[in-house]
Amino acid sequence: MNAGARIVPVILSGGAGTRLWPLSTPERPKQFHALTGTETMLRMTAARVADRMRFAPPIVVASAANADAIDAQLDDIGALILEPVGRNTAPAIALAALRARTDELLLVMPSDHVIADPGAFQAAIDRAAAAAAQGWLMTFGIAPDRPETGYGYIKRGAALGDGAFAVERFVEKPDSATAAAYLAAGGHDWNGGIFLFRAADLLAGLEAHAPDILAATRQALAAGQNDGRRITPDPALFAAVRAQSIDHALMEKHDRVGVAPVAMGWSDLGSWDALYALGGKDAGGNAASGPARLIDTSGTFVHSTGPRIVTVGVSDLIVVATGDTVLILPRGESQRVREAAASTEL
Amino acid sequence: MNAGARIVPVILSGGAGTRLWPLSTPERPKQFHALTGTETMLRMTAARVADRMRFAPPIVVASAANADAIDAQLDDIGALILEPVGRNTAPAIALAALRARTDELLLVMPSDHVIADPGAFQAAIDRAAAAAAQGWLMTFGIAPDRPETGYGYIKRGAALGDGAFAVERFVEKPDSATAAAYLAAGGHDWNGGIFLFRAADLLAGLEAHAPDILAATRQALAAGQNDGRRITPDPALFAAVRAQSIDHALMEKHDRVGVAPVAMGWSDLGSWDALYALGGKDAGGNAASGPARLIDTSGTFVHSTGPRIVTVGVSDLIVVATGDTVLILPRGESQRVREAAASTEL
Numbered sequence: 001m002n003a004g005a006r007i008v009p010v011i012l013s014g015g016a017g018t019r020l021w022p023l024s025t026p027e028r029p030k031q032f033h034a035l036t037g038t039e040t041m042l043r044m045t046a047a048r049v050a051d052r053m054r055f056a057p058p059i060v061v062a063s064a065a066n067a068d069a070i071d072a073q074l075d076d077i078g079a080l081i082l083e084p085v086g087r088n089t090a091p092a093i094a095l096a097a098l099r100a101r102t103d104e105l106l107l108v109m110p111s112d113h114v115i116a117d118p119g120a121f122q123a124a125i126d127r128a129a130a131a132a133a134q135g136w137l138m139t140f141g142i143a144p145d146r147p148e149t150g151y152g153y154i155k156r157g158a159a160l161g162d163g164a165f166a167v168e169r170f171v172e173k174p175d176s177a178t179a180a181a182y183l184a185a186g187g188h189d190w191n192g193g194i195f196l197f198r199a200a201d202l203l204a205g206l207e208a209h210a211p212d213i214l215a216a217t218r219q220a221l222a223a224g225q226n227d228g229r230r231i232t233p234d235p236a237l238f239a240a241v242r243a244q245s246i247d248h249a250l251m252e253k254h255d256r257v258g259v260a261p262v263a264m265g266w267s268d269l270g271s272w273d274a275l276y277a278l279g280g281k282d283a284g285g286n287a288a289s290g291p292a293r294l295i296d297t298s299g300t301f302v303h304s305t306g307p308r309i310v311t312v313g314v315s316d317l318i319v320v321a322t323g324d325t326v327l328i329l330p331r332g333e334s335q336r337v338r339e340a341a342a343s344t345e346l
Numbered sequence: 347m348n349a350g351a352r353i354v355p356v357i358l359s360g361g362a363g364t365r366l367w368p369l370s371t372p373e374r375p376k377q378f379h380a381l382t383g384t385e386t387m388l389r390m391t392a393a394r395v396a397d398r399m400r401f402a403p404p405i406v407v408a409s410a411a412n413a414d415a416i417d418a419q420l421d422d423i424g425a426l427i428l429e430p431v432g433r434n435t436a437p438a439i440a441l442a443a444l445r446a447r448t449d450e451l452l453l454v455m456p457s458d459h460v461i462a463d464p465g466a467f468q469a470a471i472d473r474a475a476a477a478a479a480q481g482w483l484m485t486f487g488i489a490p491d492r493p494e495t496g497y498g499y500i501k502r503g504a505a506l507g508d509g510a511f512a513v514e515r516f517v518e519k520p521d522s523a524t525a526a527a528y529l530a531a532g533g534h535d536w537n538g539g540i541f542l543f544r545a546a547d548l549l550a551g552l553e554a555h556a557p558d559i560l561a562a563t564r565q566a567l568a569a570g571q572n573d574g575r576r577i578t579p580d581p582a583l584f585a586a587v588r589a590q591s592i593d594h595a596l597m598e599k600h601d602r603v604g605v606a607p608v609a610m611g612w613s614d615l616g617s618w619d620a621l622y623a624l625g626g627k628d629a630g631g632n633a634a635s636g637p638a639r640l641i642d643t644s645g646t647f648v649h650s651t652g653p654r655i656v657t658v659g660v661s662d663l664i665v666v667a668t669g670d671t672v673l674i675l676p677r678g679e680s681q682r683v684r685e686a687a688a689s690t691e692l
Contacts (some may be wrong), residue, residue, distance in 0.1 A: 022656070293686070293689055295682075295685055295686060295689055296682075306653065307652065307653060307667065307668075307669070307670050307671055307672050308670060308671045308672070309671075309672050309674070310368070310671060310672065310673045310674070310686045310689075311673075311674045311675065312673070312674075312675040312679070312682045312683075312685060312686050313675050313676050313679050313682055314663070314674055314675060314676060317660070317674070319672075319674065321653065321672060322653075323653070324653050324654060325653055325654045325655075325656060326653050326654070326655050326656065326665075326667060326672050327656045327657075327658070328655070328656070328657045328658075328660055328663070328665060328674065329657065329658040329659050329660060330659050330660060333658070333659050336641075336642075336658045336659055337658075339641055339658060340639070340641060340656045340658050343639060343641060343656075344639050344654070344656055
């Protein structure tokens with residue numbers, strides 16, 4: 001690392017999840033919506049790394065289909081890498097690392113997470129950067145506040161320095177008893193999918209643990225288009241890259257992976273229930289955004305970007321409306337959104 | 347009555363109820379919607395009296411605001427009487443009776459009721475017409491199939507002839523114990539708001555029991571506009587007419603009021619619950635019209651003229667959507683629609 005060099009943010013915007021359907025669609029995924037306020041998740045992500053004394057303009061890795069949407073939302077991008085097709089996070093991060101200078105520190109962030117305490121995030125970046133400068137591939141370990149079974153966990157090992165630890169092991173999504181034991185024992189953090197490492201170290205790690213992914217990604221990039229700002233890997237070659245997450249391809253196998261624990265009001269907003277949990281409530285425990293009138297209603301979440309929603313005498317519902325679709329399901333069951341989205345595909 | 351003269355249907359289209367809000371609005375009341383099939387309630391009402399050997403073209407009494415909508419729906423109207431403001435049914439029926447010839451039999455019908463068995467209705471018209479020709483003001487007594495507390499009841503008295511009776515008394519909406527007793531005892535029918543009488547007898551009855559209403563209505567009509575087909579009472583004078591139902595103004599007071607009992611699959615569709623009760627259901631007890639996808643859903647009514655409604659894992663809801671509003675409430679509580687409509691008025 002060059003002492004004092006700026007960290008290069010890498011914003012991953014390749015997901016096309018249906019967990020927040022019908023608002024989130026492949027054409028307009030979650031990060032392009034203002035779910036928690038007036039700014040989109042993507043713009044809020046970029047705003048966290050907007051200090052140009054500290055961070056270089058970000059490298060954005062996005063679905064090619066969303067290229068213009070990215071440019072409409074962000075006006076200070078270092079490079080926009082457009083994936084003709086999604087191949088999960090290992091190839092996406094490899095693309096960014098191949099674009100960066102080898103000595104640059106990359107801060108890899110999903111584009112659709114909430115971080116309520118940006119100061120805590122900045123402090124964790126400092127701690128992670130110090131370890132990354134020593135060659136560690138750093139993860140950010142989110143301090144758990146409940147026995148969540150929906151995330152992977154990271155067990156801390158030996159201390160690397162102030163507030164940074166070697167990873168003892170990664171744990172796949174646990175059952176609820178195991179999650180409760182982790183919470184009680186401490187030393188286990190959620191894997192939030194945020195990373196910080198030197199580009200050269202990431203590439204060396206891939207070379208060691210997933211050389212096929214690295215070689216194929218490099219080949220697709222070399223055969224693709226590059227105008228200096230917009231970079232598009234060759235579609236056929238990139239489609240042939242093995243799709244795998246960076247966790248499975250590298251982090252779980254590498255011997256110099258660390259974790260910087262942090263409590264920063266993080267949420268991946270992975271469901272409508274998560275968005276309900278995050279926001280303010282009225283006296284009846286309702287959370288509504290958009291045109292809504294809730295009469296004698298309790299524990300209900302309403303999100304409308306379309307019609308006015310009027311409820312009378314109902315409890316514990318999730319109601320999500322766009323201009324052409326209204327989804328209604330019980331609160332606590334928002335994982336069933338996938339069923340709804342799948343069954344209504346044209 | 348002239349032997350063999352045609353009966354003159356009088357279709358009342360003055361209501362602007364909010365019981366089927368948000369679909370039904372003052373601008374487009376219930377009768378202008380196709381609630382039970384592909385035809386609007388208004389057109390289905392007119393179709394029941396479309397036999398021109400038996401019925402003259404109808405007199406339609408409607409809100410002036412809906413004049414063009416009436417003409418767009420009905421192409422064979424004898425007269426269209428336009429109320430500048432609603433004054434309840436006694437003035438509305440008086441307007442029609444004053445327009446008719448005194449010896450004509452008038453069949454007065456709301457424009458927004460369901461009659462599933464039109465043959466039974468025609469037979470009841472015959473029975474009622476025979477009594478009306480003798481000077482009786484005839485009501486149609488709907489055979490109750492449940493202890494309904496939402497309607498007034500008519501107790502049958504002495505027989506007037508085949509399937510027609512003098513009315514012993516009218517009963518306001520009873521409590522549920524009384525309604526159950528009526529159902530068990532028999533001889534009590536629902537007052538469905540359908541009438542048949544000679545115009546002269548109706549006018550004489552009003553002269554005797556509500557002379558102010560008759561005089562004021564006559565005055566408003568005389569001072570109004572009349573092109574032979576469209577008739578509009580003077581707005582200021584008609585607004586000054588005392589608003590009262592024909593039941594209260596006349597039927598409950600008159601001594602020659604009869605009832606023709608009939609079982610004809612009648613419903614006033616007075617609520618979304620009533621519409622749910624009337625229609626077919628899927629195996630889960632759901633009734634849906636318009637774009638809808640019901641997944642693991644039971645006992646739920648969906649009616650959309652706007653967005654697609656997708657439900658997952660819910661039970662016993664009413665969901666009604668138009669292009670700009672979605673109403674959600676528990677099934678069985680659709681009387682609460684009024685609260686919703688009132689609270690969302692602009």
